[in-house]
Amino acid sequence: MSAPAYSHRLLAPPVVGLGALILFFLAVEALIRGGVINRFIVPPPSEIIASFERVIVEEDILNRFLLTATECLTAGVMLTVCGVTGGVLMQRYQLLQRACETWVAAMASAPIVLMYPLFMVIFGRSAWTIIMIGFIAALPPVILKTIEGISGTRRVLINVGRSFNLTPRQLFWKIQFPAALPTIFVGIRLGLIFALINVVGVEFLINFGGLGQLINELAERYDLAGTYAAICFVILVSVLFFMSLEKAERWLRPVD
Amino acid sequence: MAATGRLRQKTAPAWPSSAVTMVRIAIVLVALLTWEGLARSGWLYRDVVPSLIAIGRAVIDLLSSGEYYFNLGVTAGEIGVALTLGGLSGLVVGIALGANRYLSKAFESYLYYLGPTPKIIFFPIMIMWFGVGPGSKIALGTLSCFFPIALSVAAGMRQIDKVLIRVGKSFQANTAQMVTKIYLPAMRHPIINGVRIGFGVALIGTLLAETKLSNKGIGYMIIQAYAIFDMPRMYAMLIVLFVLAIGVNALIGRFGGLDTIKHR
Amino acid sequence: MSATGKPMEGREANPADAILVADDIVVRFETPEGPVIAVDNISLTVAAGEFLSVIGPSGCGKSTLFNVIGGLLSNHQGRVTVAGETISGPHKSIGMVFQEESTFPWRTVLDNVAFPLELVGMPKAQRGERARHFIALVGLDGFENRYPGELSGGMRQRVSLARTLASEPKILLMDEPFAALDEQTRLLLGDKVLQIQQQLKQTTLLITHNITEAVQMSDRVLVMTYRPGKVKRVVDIKLPRPRTSEVVGSDLFGRYVAQIWSDLREEASRGMRDEEAHALQEPPS
Numbered sequence: 001m002s003a004p005a006y007s008h009r010l011l012a013p014p015v016v017g018l019g020a021l022i023l024f025f026l027a028v029e030a031l032i033r034g035g036v037i038n039r040f041i042v043p044p045p046s047e048i049i050a051s052f053e054r055v056i057v058e059e060d061i062l063n064r065f066l067l068t069a070t071e072c073l074t075a076g077v078m079l080t081v082c083g084v085t086g087g088v089l090m091q092r093y094q095l096l097q098r099a100c101e102t103w104v105a106a107m108a109s110a111p112i113v114l115m116y117p118l119f120m121v122i123f124g125r126s127a128w129t130i131i132m133i134g135f136i137a138a139l140p141p142v143i144l145k146t147i148e149g150i151s152g153t154r155r156v157l158i159n160v161g162r163s164f165n166l167t168p169r170q171l172f173w174k175i176q177f178p179a180a181l182p183t184i185f186v187g188i189r190l191g192l193i194f195a196l197i198n199v200v201g202v203e204f205l206i207n208f209g210g211l212g213q214l215i216n217e218l219a220e221r222y223d224l225a226g227t228y229a230a231i232c233f234v235i236l237v238s239v240l241f242f243m244s245l246e247k248a249e250r251w252l253r254p255v256d
Numbered sequence: 257m258a259a260t261g262r263l264r265q266k267t268a269p270a271w272p273s274s275a276v277t278m279v280r281i282a283i284v285l286v287a288l289l290t291w292e293g294l295a296r297s298g299w300l301y302r303d304v305v306p307s308l309i310a311i312g313r314a315v316i317d318l319l320s321s322g323e324y325y326f327n328l329g330v331t332a333g334e335i336g337v338a339l340t341l342g343g344l345s346g347l348v349v350g351i352a353l354g355a356n357r358y359l360s361k362a363f364e365s366y367l368y369y370l371g372p373t374p375k376i377i378f379f380p381i382m383i384m385w386f387g388v389g390p391g392s393k394i395a396l397g398t399l400s401c402f403f404p405i406a407l408s409v410a411a412g413m414r415q416i417d418k419v420l421i422r423v424g425k426s427f428q429a430n431t432a433q434m435v436t437k438i439y440l441p442a443m444r445h446p447i448i449n450g451v452r453i454g455f456g457v458a459l460i461g462t463l464l465a466e467t468k469l470s471n472k473g474i475g476y477m478i479i480q481a482y483a484i485f486d487m488p489r490m491y492a493m494l495i496v497l498f499v500l501a502i503g504v505n506a507l508i509g510r511f512g513g514l515d516t517i518k519h520r
Numbered sequence: 521m522s523a524t525g526k527p528m529e530g531r532e533a534n535p536a537d538a539i540l541v542a543d544d545i546v547v548r549f550e551t552p553e554g555p556v557i558a559v560d561n562i563s564l565t566v567a568a569g570e571f572l573s574v575i576g577p578s579g580c581g582k583s584t585l586f587n588v589i590g591g592l593l594s595n596h597q598g599r600v601t602v603a604g605e606t607i608s609g610p611h612k613s614i615g616m617v618f619q620e621e622s623t624f625p626w627r628t629v630l631d632n633v634a635f636p637l638e639l640v641g642m643p644k645a646q647r648g649e650r651a652r653h654f655i656a657l658v659g660l661d662g663f664e665n666r667y668p669g670e671l672s673g674g675m676r677q678r679v680s681l682a683r684t685l686a687s688e689p690k691i692l693l694m695d696e697p698f699a700a701l702d703e704q705t706r707l708l709l710g711d712k713v714l715q716i717q718q719q720l721k722q723t724t725l726l727i728t729h730n731i732t733e734a735v736q737m738s739d740r741v742l743v744m745t746y747r748p749g750k751v752k753r754v755v756d757i758k759l760p761r762p763r764t765s766e767v768v769g770s771d772l773f774g775r776y777v778a779q780i781w782s783d784l785r786e787e788a789s790r791g792m793r794d795e796e797a798h799a800l801q802e803p804p805s
Contacts, residue, residue, distance in 0.1 A: 156620040159618060160624075163590055163592065164635070164636055164687070165612065178626045179624075179625075181626065
């Protein structure tokens, strides 16, 4: 398929996409001011933007962000360490793998976060509830991708190792594990994203923590514009986090 | 071995399935015994780890109560509607993006980057727009499952063998015919996978919304049990929920005929 | 050449000079269709400094033979000895170069080539120096700090070759190392390998399906039959070295190629008929 030549730079797709979005918001603004959309349900975009500053300053956004970030980081470190170790062990002991792999896969699609009331009973309405749910919900993809990466080492690379008479341990550390790293990082990226989603979600649900809790609080105060603004902010953080993870993964994979 | 060899070696299975089953049974037994041990030790606060017998009783009570089935029906209904709305809109958007390179470049990245975000935080807005009844839960479920389905379908569209599309066009099929006779059948895999993921996130979205603000549904029952500290009941509900979720997931996969597709 | 002008048939290398001896190798595989003999009583010897090619049609078992000699396949009858010592696994005197992409994508060219030196515990500075020597030998100087992902297929094969050469094996064992490359790269690399082999007086055993390559590079060519693989003929290549393009274009060269082709054609046809029969047996999908 040949690349379509755009007669006008202005019609380049990303520009049109952004343009369409802006037009949409202008239309919403107009409809609200015109009274077609009830401004007590949907505040005008201009008001939302205006309350950004207020929310950032008054609600101590920086500390909240740091709190959420710390929760994510803790969960992230835990899931990396436990996930990769778990995956390595499972791949190494084939019997264990065959017994447990389908369970881990089932866990991956299980709605762990729904157990948050249970975690609250165990850990209280605290950061640990948030961290533990983030950790457990995000663990399966890391384990599965680690197993996939190590098992998927290309046959010829293993043969190279054997042709040099490597011991099984050398074979693992010098060939299988490095070869598996790109896939393992994909797993960690997936895990980190799940962790963030669950951390913010649980913060909102149990009304504790950083950014998620902020949204809850603003909603309970009926600060409409503030709630919308806070939601936008959290979405922004989430998107940026996702993008930087992608960049990091691409950087760690110079060879593909 | 070089690609020339057409010998297919019979690889010896490393572990007999009986050994695998034994390990699984062993793990489950150890887990159950540890649990019961903890329950009876009295170490942890009262009912945080209730005895297996209590949980078992609670499960039976649950499954034989009309109240449970009523709430299950409410939740299932919400999820069903959410999946339908989210599924149809996701399908339409996915086909549009997948079929049209320009639209894809303009808008798909928004879907891609907005997909992995916590949707539950939109719940206050949903309540404002749709009230405190099932409407807001359905809305949240729809929002949750729209993204993975749209992205899955868009990717699926691009993976359709181009020659099939040319065949359709050469017979002058109109859009509706192209969609129903070529796109959809060719995309069975990605659609089913998208629906699977969609079901998962719709389930989560709807249930979490119910735990936050509702007076009906499974989520409501769970948070109720928490509020009165009826732990065996909460465990029972979670267990049944998980079993159902995994079951439905498997059913969707089976329904999609995934295991009947032969691979060359 | 004999008086009739026909190329002489080869004889086995004098056992006294032989550095690699494979004795009555038989390899049997269990397949879903029943037991299959991949290699049927193959014996060969390679003298020190000699270049032997093993050529055969697809499916003749030559890669199996490669794995047996390399010590990667121990489920066989018969034995392989290197300088009199029977091998029981990959032997340190045998260096293997594989057909597929085998560079480590996470290591630079220098670290790839230094890999065998790392394994024997050579200190870092010394490793670097030796590795650079072999990198230069294959003509990749300047690329030491690049990653394989940045190189072309031909260059990556050169890195694999340098890595194997860095372990200074007595015998270089190569399994169709140029098969995945385009014709021109293959010819250039072939020249390079020949050059290196002459320079190092490297004993080499090359598995290939390319007749011209075999005749150009070898002292002797062993022709295999289709599965079960046996020795069909050993041809002594009495062409002068260096094998310049003149030599390659000569009549004698052409006659060697023609003779080997007539042997191979029979076997290749058998192979094709066998595959067709197999395809007919498979249930329609």
